[in-house]
Amino acid sequence: MGYILAIDQGTTSTRCMIFDSAMAIVASDQQEFAQHFPQSGWVEHNPKDLWDTTLATCRGAMKRAGVTAADITAIGITNQRETTVVWDKATGEPIYNAIVWQDRRTADLCRDLRDAGHEQMITERTGLRIDPYFSSTKLSWILDHVDGARARAANGELLFGTVDSYLIWKLTGGAVHATDATNAARTMLYDIRKGRWSKTICDLLTIPMQMLPEVKDCAADFGQTQAEHFGAPIPICGVAGDQQAATVGQACFKPGMMKSTYGTGCFALLNTGDTPVTSENRLLTTIAYQLDGKPTFALEGSIFVAGAVVQWLRDGLQVIGDAAETQALALQADPNQNVVLVPAFVGLGAPYWNAECRGAAFGLTRSTGPAELAKAALESVGYQTRDLLDAMSADWQASGVQPTLRVDGGMSESNWAMQFLADIIGAPVDRPEIRETTALGAAWLAGMHAGIYPDQAAFAAQWACETEFVPNMADAARQDKYASWKKAVQATMNF
Ligand SMILES: Nc1ncnc2c1ncn2[C@@H]1O[C@H](COP(=O)(O)OP(=O)(O)O)[C@@H](O)[C@H]1O
Numbered sequence: 001m002g003y004i005l006a007i008d009q010g011t012t013s014t015r016c017m018i019f020d021s022a023m024a025i026v027a028s029d030q031q032e033f034a035q036h037f038p039q040s041g042w043v044e045h046n047p048k049d050l051w052d053t054t055l056a057t058c059r060g061a062m063k064r065a066g067v068t069a070a071d072i073t074a075i076g077i078t079n080q081r082e083t084t085v086v087w088d089k090a091t092g093e094p095i096y097n098a099i100v101w102q103d104r105r106t107a108d109l110c111r112d113l114r115d116a117g118h119e120q121m122i123t124e125r126t127g128l129r130i131d132p133y134f135s136s137t138k139l140s141w142i143l144d145h146v147d148g149a150r151a152r153a154a155n156g157e158l159l160f161g162t163v164d165s166y167l168i169w170k171l172t173g174g175a176v177h178a179t180d181a182t183n184a185a186r187t188m189l190y191d192i193r194k195g196r197w198s199k200t201i202c203d204l205l206t207i208p209m210q211m212l213p214e215v216k217d218c219a220a221d222f223g224q225t226q227a228e229h230f231g232a233p234i235p236i237c238g239v240a241g242d243q244q245a246a247t248v249g250q251a252c253f254k255p256g257m258m259k260s261t262y263g264t265g266c267f268a269l270l271n272t273g274d275t276p277v278t279s280e281n282r283l284l285t286t287i288a289y290q291l292d293g294k295p296t297f298a299l300e301g302s303i304f305v306a307g308a309v310v311q312w313l314r315d316g317l318q319v320i321g322d323a324a325e326t327q328a329l330a331l332q333a334d335p336n337q338n339v340v341l342v343p344a345f346v347g348l349g350a351p352y353w354n355a356e357c358r359g360a361a362f363g364l365t366r367s368t369g370p371a372e373l374a375k376a377a378l379e380s381v382g383y384q385t386r387d388l389l390d391a392m393s394a395d396w397q398a399s400g401v402q403p404t405l406r407v408d409g410g411m412s413e414s415n416w417a418m419q420f421l422a423d424i425i426g427a428p429v430d431r432p433e434i435r436e437t438t439a440l441g442a443a444w445l446a447g448m449h450a451g452i453y454p455d456q457a458a459f460a461a462q463w464a465c466e467t468e469f470v471p472n473m474a475d476a477a478r479q480d481k482y483a484s485w486k487k488a489v490q491a492t493m494n495f
């Protein structure tokens, strides 16, 4: 006993990490899986891949750690959010691929909902904007496009879930159909103030409420895994969407604390305490975590393309062989070229919310090469974060945002990108010693619920900074560079 297994089911890979009783990582395993792009702007995953990689990485990590199910006290699950799965209640078989959070296929349906005047009602309840990003219109699309699905759903034959729900269902052998409040808050079907599914929105989208999972706290009993998966049952005691798990893992427990995670996309969450703050600046209001029945709220800025721009340099343009090469390239770039890259590959998220525009590069010359493009790619992530932080400060002026930004995720490994981030936001950027904050957050939720990990205050006291990036750019240069970015974004949206 004494180990916690954290499953981190992300957009491009599934990871499993085993933490010991002191919350140190003793082993991990990771598997990538296929991304499917059936049409422009569409992104799907095969749910079988999500499940298979979950099982394989859990077993792999257990083997590496030399532990059996009997050694594991509890499982914590964290997941790519919003991604939508619908499956047959009797067989557990999905009726369609998982529609991924990045997928824009429901842009028209979202426009229709806005044009019909539903945005205010939906935002008041869910804290979200009407956008294809969230689960509800993806669910509606599946019910409309899979033969007979609406009727079967109405008949109680189909279940809906975000990826956490689907994995819980599979792990427990269909015994538990549940999610946690943070994942529910991303569906655009959940009333974050009342803490229950919104009948009004379900009726509007003709979604039978019986297909929705039960909503629990982030630290709660989510059932036990079937013995056949890992050799003996293991209780599932913690669940949170990946960005919320990172907020927990970064110990952003006090109002005003903020983290930004740089994976495929970038997601900044600002803890606003027990009050859901309505954004005047096109940010989202969401649940940061829910413990003992009490939600803590956050303002969230979601950027769809962060590390993905580096993947594009590697896989699309093939100008780098590995993500880490961008750092050396950025250092070699000609400082006199002002290349601005707007990576709107799937439109733009916060604070622009433009589903239709696509990416653009400005300031290209004949001597622009991989170095300048790599630099512009890393800079684009800093600029997008600045957009979010400006919006957060404007929304939360009275209470005050703490000046330091805690960062994590794959791209936070890049010292160059993190230094540029500090420069362009004009505030310190703190990178923690434990970079696997998402898995750590899920592990802590599970371990705390199981009674083997410290309470919130003691956990927060353990957070340790590895590097603080201090701003080192003249104000005038910062203003000039950011002004170029704003012009480039406008031009991209006008194109
Ligand atoms: N050293 C690096 N410099 C720049 N980008 C990086 C670096 N290492 C990883 N990345 C980017 O970070 C992303 C992977 O981060 P990760 O947190 O694993 O993402 P996800 O959970 O979304 O799959 C990739 O998009 C990759 O391009």
Ligand SMILES: O=P(O)(O)OC[C@H](O)CO
Pocket: 009, 010, 011, 012, 079, 080, 081, 082, 101, 241, 242, 243, 263, 264, 265
């Ligand atoms: O898989 P990630 O880490 O890119 O996170 C995806 C987000 O949860 C989408 O909202």
